[in-house]
Amino acid sequence: MSGNKQLWLLALILISACSPKVQPVGRTGPQKPVANTANETNKPATDANKPVVKAPVSKTSTIALLLPFSLDNVGSVKGYSAADLKKANIAIDYYQGFKLALDSLTGLGYNYKLQVFDTKDEPGYTHSLSLNPSVNNSNLIVGPVFPEGIKSFIGKPATLRRPLLSPLSPASPADFGSSNLITINPPLDYHAAGAAQFIANQLKPKKVFILRSGFSVDNKFIVPFKRAIDSLGKRKIQVVYFTVSHGSLTALLPQLDNKTENVFIVPAVNQSYLSVTLRSLDTLSRHYPVTTIGHPNWDKLTFLKFDILQRIKAHITSADKVNYRASATVNFIKNYRKYFKSEPTQYAYKGFDEGLYFGSLLAQDGNQLTHLDSHDFNALHNSFHFVKKPGLGWINTHVNVFKYTNFELKQVQ
Structure with missing residues (x-):
């Protein structure tokens, strides 16, 4: 691992605290509820660049982040395999993007308690986290990352009681059978x-x-x-x-x-x-x-x-294309480089988008996680338009259409 990422990986062991207040970066979160008038496949998202109303400073939202860092491999004789290292890097990049989003929101008056847990990408250990009170008492659970980890965490029959965000996998929610699941990457x-x-x-x-x-x-x-x-x-x-x-x-x-x-x-x-x-x-x-x-x-x-x-x-x-010419993207890259001394990967973009979207909703009055269909959002890598499916939870249905032209992919819808 690069020195920068290794330091961050070691630092994650100590993380279980509120996000510090810094100046806002990137873009702001989704707006107040809007009317749901379009079809469920490709509804245009609302403008997400307008400032959101500051949340009451007394409200603190708790988020549990479950990612495959495999920290037991740090300093061990065995060390990281190539596969484990790849997963750990995904976890670090996603975490850094997510954390940057929360830091941005705290600058607007929001408060969070971000708790980070290492799933080790082991089914048994991942399932044990589902019994952890600190996880179960969170307002939102983010992760596990991979489908097998989600299955292990939810269990059979499904015992999940809190909203759980599948942060990266486009696997069909039918594979998990939980009405509390949030699938943000549109399935096939x-x-x-x-x-x-x-x-x-x-x-x-x-x-x-x-x-x-x-x-x-x-x-x-x-x-x-x-x-x-x-x-x-x-x-x-x-x-x-x-x-x-x-x-x-x-x-x-x-x-x-x-x-x-x-x-x-x-x-x-x-x-x-x-x-x-x-x-x-x-x-x-x-x-x-x-x-x-x-x-x-x-x-x-x-x-x-x-x-x-x-x-x-x-x-x-x-559902994964980033417009690198957009001002919000340029701003994000600038701040990511400043704070982490590295280039953002696709996982960092997704972490930032998802942290911004769900962090904003958690800070609003009422339980907005039960009204995702009223909160469309233009993210850096895609747009979010959720529909609720019985027994399957919330599913982001928005995809863009691109055409191969001038030796690049150009968005046409």
Whole structure:
């Protein structure tokens, strides 16, 4: 670990105190309740840059932060494995972003008691934390980070009594079965629904072609997409399924239109399949108008060719893109560098956004964590628009749509 992060890791052992009051950094938190008038997939968030009303100084909100620092490895003969070190660095980055947000809010008159617990990324120990009174008496529990840790903490049957934020995982809340869970990273279902909404509202095709790879994992995207496109298009958009073998799209030619956009859904992430299929779409695009909607994880696939993606007008949904030109982002980076002498990672951005959002809500009058649908928020990496699902808790449904253009991803919705 770098010297800076190692010092912070050691310092975390001592942390269990109120955040100090410093000058506000970044942006302020969500506004007072607003009317919920848009559909649940992609409601525009309210302006989050206006100052919030100061909270009563007598109110102190307690937050329990459960992260995989694995502090037992510090100074041990065994030390950190590569996997443990990666998890610890994620924990440190997220913690630093979260702490910076609370420090900003305390400068506005809010008060917090932030308690940090090391889950050690061990199921048994993580479950024992669910029995810790200091955790259970918190106003908000943040973490564990990974799905298995969340399962261990919640237990079966679910015994969770306090709001628990899943801070980084996009795993389906159906995997956990707790009405007290808050899933802030939209699960794949909502990416599929966001893609369907973009197609129905912006592209307005008469038909869409779903290109299957033959692997059942594709259905995790295909099933919610089909459900959403049928609902949004009122079943007037024909869905054509086609399993691509060896990259051949010849059998589809009689169904293509050479005057209007032919929309292809490619929900696969398999390298060998994508390599041949996208090349075939590239060839097809020389003769037919082609627009492609890919899997949200395409942004992480380094083998994809930007020139091909641009020619086939590839789009993806994302809940992780940061606008580095935005003034709020520039301000955050400046302050993060000042306080931590390092560059913020994606986990630091998420920690800051989530700390700012939930810290603001905790400080308001009443239990605003039971009214998340009334508090939309434009964050640095995404926007938050929550819906409540019976037995599944609160789910952030907002995703953005990006298009590959000029060798970068440009937001189009």
